[in-house]
Amino acid sequence: MSTLLIATANPAKLSEFKEILEPLVDQLVTLGDLKITEKPIEDGETFAENSLLKANFYWQKTNLPTLADDGGLEVDALGGRPGVHSRVIDGKRLSDQELRDWILQKLRGIPEKRRTAKLKTVVTLRVSNDKNFQKEMSIDGLVRASDLPIDPGYPYRSVFFLPVFNKFFVELTPEEHDRVNHRKKALIELIPYITQYL
Secondary structure, three states, X not given: OOEEXXXXXXXXXXXXXXXXXOOOOOEEEEOOOOOOOOOOOOOOOOHHXXXXXXXXHXXXXXXXXXXXXXXXXXXXXXXXXXXXXXXXXXXXXXXXXXXXXXXXXXXXXXXXXXXXXXXXXXXXXXXXXXXXXXXXXXXXXXXXXXXXXXXXXXXXXXXXXXXXXXXXXXXXXXXXXXXHOHHHHHHHHHHHHHHHHO
16 A cells, blocks of 8 residues: 655645645645644755755655645845745844745845746655655745735745736635646656656
8 A cells, every 4th residue: 555645734735735645645644643743953055955855854754655745935136145045044034924024025126027936836845765755835925015914823924925926825716726736736747757766
């Protein structure tokens, strides 16, 4: 019987992953199911490194094929920041509101056409000691000031503008979000490996 560990405690991600994976895998387990509370130190320099680090950490703890992801916002005018440091800025852990204020302050005076940015994610599947697979996907947009409510845990969604919809990310309908869902697209790209190795 095939078993896959989804290595996230984020309920929204779990729901997304389960929707796609339940028809493909005999048994899906979560960190909560296994009573795992330990977390790896995410000291990678890229989303890909951190995603692999998480997958390896939980695979080693459970010896189960493991799926993990990492992602965040990269702003071109800020040299790719905040990037992997999306929660801790200059050594200080910031609140959602502080993070939104920080990025808008950093971009003050920069014309909108230069505020291009990507929401990026990397999903990693670790299936054995010597086999892991990664897929990276992103959403293109711009960073704009707004007074929209902050989506808890996702502070940049209220300032990430998608020209394709003429809306901020936080304003997307479920159908629109599904159309651009980069994490879902990355996971779908991994399906051939999941069906082959599990």
